[in-house]
Amino acid sequence: MTDQRFDAASLHALREAVLAYATAAGMPERRAIDVMIAVHELAANAVRHGAGWGRLRMRITAGALYCQVTDAGPASLGSQDSDQIPAPARPWPFQRGHGLWLVRKAADRISVNSGPGRSEVTVVFTVPATP
Amino acid sequence: MSRLEITVDAAASGPLMRLSGETDLGTAGQLRDALASQLSVGQRHLTVDISGLQFADSASIQVLLQADRTLKKRGGGLELAGPQPRVAQVLRMLGVDQMLTIRPDTSSGTGGDGSLRPG
Numbered sequence: 001m002t003d004q005r006f007d008a009a010s011l012h013a014l015r016e017a018v019l020a021y022a023t024a025a026g027m028p029e030r031r032a033i034d035v036m037i038a039v040h041e042l043a044a045n046a047v048r049h050g051a052g053w054g055r056l057r058m059r060i061t062a063g064a065l066y067c068q069v070t071d072a073g074p075a076s077l078g079s080q081d082s083d084q085i086p087a088p089a090r091p092w093p094f095q096r097g098h099g100l101w102l103v104r105k106a107a108d109r110i111s112v113n114s115g116p117g118r119s120e121v122t123v124v125f126t127v128p129a130t131p
Numbered sequence: 132m133s134r135l136e137i138t139v140d141a142a143a144s145g146p147l148m149r150l151s152g153e154t155d156l157g158t159a160g161q162l163r164d165a166l167a168s169q170l171s172v173g174q175r176h177l178t179v180d181i182s183g184l185q186f187a188d189s190a191s192i193q194v195l196l197q198a199d200r201t202l203k204k205r206g207g208g209l210e211l212a213g214p215q216p217r218v219a220q221v222l223r224m225l226g227v228d229q230m231l232t233i234r235p236d237t238s239s240g241t242g243g244d245g246s247l248r249p250g
Contacts, residue, residue, distance in 0.1 A: 008157055015186065033220050040188055044156045048190075092189075092225045094196045099189040105224055 006043050007053035014056060015040050018067070021058050025065055025127050038106040038123050039067050041099035046071035050119055060127060064108075068122040134158075136183075137165045145176055151183030156190040166198040175207025182213030182237050187221055199231045213237035 002021060006014045018039045022032035039056060046054035050073030057068045092101050104110060107123035114120060135158040136151045146169060154162055169177055179195065181187070199209035212234040214222060222228060 011155060011157065012153060012186075029216075030220060033217055036217075037188075037221055037224070040155070044188060044190065048156055091229075094189075094193050094225070102189050102221070102224060 001059040034106040038103045042069040065125045070120045149180040153186040154191040155188040159190045175205040
């Protein structure tokens, strides 16, 4: 399990750490990049719309990689309902700039647990079984 | 810290903007300013060489798409050239290959379409 703080200045380091962790977990390259993309977009959201900094916790449990991004800002997703996150079935609404659309597209599962003063999003990726 | 380097060269086909390093929400403003500067002289086409770009997030790609929208209103468009695998993956996921031309390589004067196929 890993636990690291991030802010605007450390997003590059965060991306590299996520990529390394997902790769070490045995994920194929393209899937590891999906994890990096998803975590970056969540962290960027915390930096821009949340508290400006946050925490990333990653762990592998029962064949799945869990990445939990938390920040202490106002509910940066604007909702407690994961269904509010734009569905990837529609094209990316780039005019509104939703990075969360990309999170939904990249991850196998996403769960949101937000409220006033706290935002917590967990994205889950299946890890292939070791042969 | 993400570092983005932007250069503009004069090519036979018009100005060629090159992005290298990484771009995310922290450098989106820098990218927006550079594109606005290029677009301010009224041209219709702009090629952006991204062969040196190692990462781009949705905030940065949004800036590129907004520039493309401006150019399309003028009857032209923005073209991306030479995306690295990580960036190509993000572009594909966002459907950018359906919105504008993405050349797989950066050689100029290619007559073929060479656009990125959905993968």
